[in-house]
Amino acid sequence: xxxxxxxxxxxxxxxxxxxxxxxxxxxxxxxxxxxxxxxxxxxxxxxxxxxxxxxxxxxxxxxxxxxxxxxxxxxxxxxxxxxxxxxxxxxxxxxxxxxxxxxxxxxxxxxxx
Amino acid sequence: xxxxxxxxxxxxxxxxxxxxxxxxxxxxxxxxxxxxxxxxxxxxxxxxxxxxxxxxxxxxxxxxxxxxxxxxxxxxxxxxxxxxxxxxxxxxxxxxxxxxxxxxxxxxxxxxxx
Numbered sequence: 253x254x255x256x257x258x259x260x261x262x263x264x265x266x267x268x269x270x271x272x273x274x275x276x277x278x279x280x281x282x283x284x285x286x287x288x289x290x291x292x293x294x295x296x297x298x299x300x301x302x303x304x305x306x307x308x309x310x311x312x313x314x315x316x317x318x319x320x321x322x323x324x325x326x327x328x329x330x331x332x333x334x335x336x337x338x339x340x341x342x343x344x345x346x347x348x349x350x351x352x353x354x355x356x357x358x359x360x361x362x363x364x365x
Numbered sequence: 366x367x368x369x370x371x372x373x374x375x376x377x378x379x380x381x382x383x384x385x386x387x388x389x390x391x392x393x394x395x396x397x398x399x400x401x402x403x404x405x406x407x408x409x410x411x412x413x414x415x416x417x418x419x420x421x422x423x424x425x426x427x428x429x430x431x432x433x434x435x436x437x438x439x440x441x442x443x444x445x446x447x448x449x450x451x452x453x454x455x456x457x458x459x460x461x462x463x464x465x466x467x468x469x470x471x472x473x474x475x476x477x478x479x
Contacts, residue, residue, distance in 0.1 A: 295369075295456050295470025296408065339407055352421065353468065355407025 270327040274340030369471035383445035390459030
């Protein structure tokens with residue numbers, strides 16, 4: 253079962269920052285926060301992941317609260333191509349069978365021209 | 366670098382028929398995953414292979430679904446017999462290993478069961 257809660261949908265104006273929230277209040281100390289996105293009719297695509305420090309890459313930034321119970325994915329300058337469903341996933345590492353990716357239903361982000 | 370390949374892209378069958386999907390992962394990726402994605406939902410893991418061994422098949426409906434990964438490269442997922450509720454997109458993904466962060470997904474096979 254998904255261990256995260258996300259709003260079902262959000263809108264963002266093109267060129268503005270898109271801030272996608274995720275609650276994961278039951279996260280345990282060895283579990284990471286992952287973000288994937290799925291553009292219509294494509295397979296999911298990895299965006300970023302983090303444990304407790306903020307992370308940034310060429311696609312996005314991930315801000316994790318100090319208590320690790322929530323996080324925010326930031327797309328700094330949203331474009332129309334960023335319209336997709338964004339999944340926040342909490343997962344441990346290692347070979348345990350419990351370390352699956354539970355995608356949930358995600359947040360459908362629509363970037364508006 | 367070539368991505369994860371899947372075929373066919375679309376398949377329409379009648380209930381009680383059988384169907385098979387094929388996946389070719391990224392070269393060198395030891396871990397292969399099959400997911401089922403029903404319309405409006407996120408992908409759900411069906412089975413996970415590490416090389417040619419099964420790591421997790423706890424959510425695979427074993428009475429009708431089967432999967433194999435002979436020689437630890439290509440994989441086939443079969444449904445026999447199909448039910449209406451099997452209509453979904455079947456996604457294959459691969460990664461370097463079980464603990465690696467990034468899974469690379471193929472385009473999926475859209476199955477419609479009539």
